[in-house]
Amino acid sequence: MPVLGQLQNLTVLRLLANSYLGEKIVCPPGTFEGLEVLKLWMLKDLKNWELEEGAMKKLKELNIRCCSKLENIPIRLLEQGTFKDLTLTNMPEKFKQTVEMNNPWEQADGTQNGTA
Structure with missing residues (x-):
């Protein structure tokens, strides 16, 4: 991941089925500067994701699918002004509830922009 x-011109990153085998992803400050789309699919060992201030500043879309051990989405990511679309597929109900609870862009009618 470091x-x-x-890679400053990287705009889309897809980590699919066992392409990342670690339990933790750490994104230090100043990394993934141009990244706009991130897909994390079927990363069976991933438990934790840390996003330090200044990382993934341009991320607009996040898609997480079948990462059953993942415990969190960094709050910092959800609070970024550029973030627009979050898709969760085949994720544990507890994970979805945690994300919904920490989602700063929940709409007044109770629906969420992009959360599935």
Whole structure:
């Protein structure tokens, strides 16, 4: 991840089925500067994701699918002004509830922009 994070022209990153085997992803400040779309699919060992201030500043879309051990989405990510679309597919109900509870862009009618 540290090497990928330094690729300034990287706009889309898809980590699919066992392409990342670690339990934790850490994104230090200044990494993934141009990233706009991130897809995390079927990463069976991923438990934790840390996003430090200044990382993934341009992320607009996040898609998480079948990452059953993942415990969190960084709050910092959800609070960024550029973030627009979150899709959760085949994720544990507890995970979805945690995300909904921390979602700063919940609409007045109780629906959420992009959360499935």
